[in-house]
Amino acid sequence: MNPPTLTLSAVSHTYGRTQALRDATLSVAPGEVVAVTGPSGCGKSTLLLLAAGVLRAQSGRVTVAGTELSGVDDTARALVRRRSIGLVLQFGQLVPDLPVRDNVALPLLLEGHPAADARAAADGWLDRVGLAVGPDTLPSELSGGQAQLAAAARALVHGPALLLADEPTASLDTRSGRALLDLMLATTVAAGGAVLLVTHDNTVAARADREVRLRDGVIEHEVALS
Amino acid sequence: MSLTELHLALLAGAPRHGYDIKQEHDAWFPDSRPLPFGQVYATLARLQRDGLAEVVETRVDGGPERTVYALTDAGDERLRAWLTEPAPPTGTGAEEIVRKTIAALHTGIDVQGHVARQRAVHLRRMRELGQVPPGASPAERLVREHLIAHLDADLRWLDLATDLLRSSPTPPERTHS
Numbered sequence: 001m002n003p004p005t006l007t008l009s010a011v012s013h014t015y016g017r018t019q020a021l022r023d024a025t026l027s028v029a030p031g032e033v034v035a036v037t038g039p040s041g042c043g044k045s046t047l048l049l050l051a052a053g054v055l056r057a058q059s060g061r062v063t064v065a066g067t068e069l070s071g072v073d074d075t076a077r078a079l080v081r082r083r084s085i086g087l088v089l090q091f092g093q094l095v096p097d098l099p100v101r102d103n104v105a106l107p108l109l110l111e112g113h114p115a116a117d118a119r120a121a122a123d124g125w126l127d128r129v130g131l132a133v134g135p136d137t138l139p140s141e142l143s144g145g146q147a148q149l150a151a152a153a154r155a156l157v158h159g160p161a162l163l164l165a166d167e168p169t170a171s172l173d174t175r176s177g178r179a180l181l182d183l184m185l186a187t188t189v190a191a192g193g194a195v196l197l198v199t200h201d202n203t204v205a206a207r208a209d210r211e212v213r214l215r216d217g218v219i220e221h222e223v224a225l226s
Numbered sequence: 227m228s229l230t231e232l233h234l235a236l237l238a239g240a241p242r243h244g245y246d247i248k249q250e251h252d253a254w255f256p257d258s259r260p261l262p263f264g265q266v267y268a269t270l271a272r273l274q275r276d277g278l279a280e281v282v283e284t285r286v287d288g289g290p291e292r293t294v295y296a297l298t299d300a301g302d303e304r305l306r307a308w309l310t311e312p313a314p315p316t317g318t319g320a321e322e323i324v325r326k327t328i329a330a331l332h333t334g335i336d337v338q339g340h341v342a343r344q345r346a347v348h349l350r351r352m353r354e355l356g357q358v359p360p361g362a363s364p365a366e367r368l369v370r371e372h373l374i375a376h377l378d379a380d381l382r383w384l385d386l387a388t389d390l391l392r393s394s395p396t397p398p399e400r401t402h403s
């Protein structure tokens with residue numbers, strides 16, 4: 001059995017006086033899809049940001065692809081994030097001043113790939129997610145759903161070992177959302193990647209191998225679906 | 227129960243014998259209980275008696291004798307009239323989940339376990355239904371979508387029910403008047 005791609009051990013997080021996550025323990029194996037569900041404000045995004053190393057665990061441990069994020073400095077953590085993680089945030093955040101295509105190419109550019117190669121790869125992924133943009137189209141020119149497509153393309157362009165997606169289809173209509181989810185899961189799982197999917201949509205959760213249910217910052221249950 | 231009209235619909239494409247009707251029914255509704263033969267034959271006899279279907283052929287090709295039925299004009303009319311009426315806006319077969327959830331919430335017996343188990347079976351079923359076999363017809367896909375939508379509705383209702391009743395200070399009591 002391969003070691004898990006992502007492990008959270010007794011991770012807690014507090015914003016000021018709000019305890020957003022308490023003692024969360026979970027792991028995602030290579031090739032596995034785990035859905036994190038639960039009502040608004042239950043701590044789903046917090047859990048995802050901790051897994052991504054965007055938030056630093058105040059207690060407990062987060063390990064991604066063999067690196068314990070709290071045990072390394074910011075530079076090393078940023079490196080894990082860049083190389084091993086594909087991140088789709090809840091509101092499809094893109095870098096505003098950068099053309100959409102360069103946003104998608106960014107993970108490869110940061111890794112030092114030649115710009116022409118990175119842009120060609122970006123074009124390929126934009127095509128696969130079904131987003132037609134010109135070379136100079138800016139994120140501000142996209143609709144919410146289109147921004148989500150671009151964010152997904154950016155998360156997939158470097159073939160990450162761990163795909164973290166926060167409500168990745170929330171701004172899309174049913175058919176486009178499903179097509180995007182199919183693409184994200186199929187490409188990541190086929191390459192042996194692990195997926196952590198945050199969603200409050202049952203039809204999305206039903207695509208996972210396992211459901212982890214959060215309530216008031218606590219994991220309430222975990223059930224196998226496959 | 228609209229089994230009569232359903233049989234008319236199953237006969238509408240082409241004349242069929244009982245076995246064909248059962249097969250067709252089970253393919254149309256992958257989620258429902260397979261149609262028992264006895265029921266098919268009883269329904270066909272009733273349709274014939276009521277002039278909605280007629281025997282067009284009795285085939286004996288080596289095997290058992292097979293009576294082939296076809297729709298009559300009256301049967302066709304009845305089917306069309308039925309299809310003009312929308313279905314009642316109720317969930318299908320949701321009574322059991324309502325009964326169990328309400329009972330769990332009232333008694334407080336393992337509510338969390340109930341929610342976990344119910345979500346698991348519903349999500350698993352939704353997952354299965356989402357795995358459409360290659361070559362499935364658009365109509366089969368649509369039947370699957372309908373089932374998925376209902377299961378989703380059940381789960382949303384389950385969320386709402388557990389949220390509302392868990393956040394109320396005391397379990398709901400019967401009101402005496």
Ligand SMILES: Nc1ncnc2c1ncn2[C@@H]1O[C@H](COP(=O)(O)OP(=O)(O)OP(=O)(O)O)[C@@H](O)[C@H]1O
Nearest residue numbers: 015018019020039040041042043044045046047200
């Ligand atoms: N930056 C922040 N500062 C202060 N409190 C925060 C911050 N982010 C989240 N919270 C609080 O932490 C709790 C968990 O928030 P989180 O965003 O993780 O929930 P969520 O499950 O993702 O909700 P939603 O389904 O609405 O996206 C909430 O009570 C929220 O108000």
Ligand SMILES: [Mg+2]
Nearest residue numbers: 044045046090
């Ligand atoms: Mg969130």
